[in-house]
Amino acid sequence: MVTIYDIAAQANVSAMTVSRVINNTGKISEKTRLKVKKVMDELGYVPNQMARSLVLQQTRILFLLITDIMNPFYTTLARGAEDAARKHGYRLLFGNSDESLDKEGEYINTILTTRVDGALLAPAGDPSLPHLEQLRKHNVPFVLLDREVPGIACDIVLGDSKDGARSLVEHLVKQGHRRIALVNGSSSISSARLRLQGFQEAMKLNDLTLREEDIHETTFGPHLDVEAMGLWIDTIVMDSMPTAIMAGNNVLAVVLIRLLRARGLRIPEDISVVCFDDFGLNSEVDPFITVAAQQAYQFGYLGMQMLIERIQERNSPPPWKRIMLPAELIVRRSVKTQG
Known part of the structure; x- marks a missing residue:
């Protein structure tokens, strides 16, 4: 050597x-x-x-921690983060928490022991606060993506979850739908809470009755309870039949559609479905589901730029930055007009 x-x-x-x-x-x-x-x-x-x-006193290595590598939103986000990192001469390490706090904690330890210069994170949820406090304690710069965590001040890139959810409901209402159900992520996740709020506000503004049983809470990630969602469909959809369902993200939408089809229901002929987040490259092959599409690439690219700026200015840190990216309503074939 x-x-x-x-x-x-x-x-x-x-x-x-x-x-x-x-x-x-x-x-x-x-x-x-x-x-x-x-x-x-x-x-x-x-x-x-x-x-x-x-x-x-620097490695030129950064860490990206996301919650679900199978979700096209995060794979596209990761590409944006990598492109920005390479542009500025950084290499990128990667972790996938699977929405698990335990797994997230293991990756936080990895971030600390590998002495990376900073981290870009999509936290598992509100209980991630101790993990972020650990990074702050060890002076590791970080930027949050997609989800806020109460109790921590930091740079963050968010999507406008509330407005995106409202736009989906408004679209359904314009197509004549009066009873709309929601399957959503955990209330411990800020983006899920905001999508629920947007859904509720749009229902109220349109004088629509919101039944408690028409809202099913599960998880956004790979460990969602498919059996429980199936039981909810059997109880709510098959018995009293809302005319449309909104899914809180694309992973939930895929599972929902699979369960509806297993029960002999056609989309949109028998029931309409819309969801938050698009489906990446899959949506270009056979566009089908009406979505509130987020700017996934920009999440990663802008978040990485913010992180690198924070690292470069750590001796005289600027005020925390907050970027809100709007979602775009993309109308496709999954909604039937009600007579």
Whole structure:
């Protein structure tokens, strides 16, 4: 393995000079810098990133923690985050919590032990507060995505969940629907709470009766209780039949449609379905479900830019930033006009 001493000997300079060239520190003439780099190339020298990070007090590595890698929203978000990181010369590590606080806690420990420069996180929910406080305690800069956590002040990129939910209900109302049900994520998740609020407000503004039994709460992630949702469908949909159902995200929509079809119901002929979040590339193959589409790529890209700015300005940190991205109503074939 080539060392800085090998380079120093062949370039006829000190090891300290070689170190300064590698780490881009200190005052060195351009002639000496070019000579050292030429020798490094000739010998095929690969810098020791661990040693370099100790000298510079930075690793140029960032961490992205999301909640559900199977959700197209997060895969597109991850692409935006990676593109922004690479543009600024950072590498990106990745974790998937599966909406699990325990798994999230393990990744928080990984973030701390790998000495990354900062983290971009979609928290599992309100109970994630101790994990974020742990990052703050160890001076790890972080930016939140998609979900707020009460009790922590930080940079954040959010979608307008309330307005997006209202737009979905308004669309259904314009198509003649009067009884609309909702299947949604956990109330411990800020985006789920806001989508519920938007749903409730739109129902009230349109003088529609909102029955408590027409709202089913589960989880957004891969561990949602499919059996419980099926029982809800059997009780509410099959017995008293709302004409439309709104799903709180695309994962819930897929499960919902699968369960409805298993019971012989056609969409939209027998019941209409709309949802929050689009379906990534799948939506381009056969556009079907009417959605409130979020700007998933922008979530990741803007969040990563905010994180890098926070890292670069950590000695004189600016005020916390909050970006709210609107959702776009995309009308497709999953809604039937009521007579």
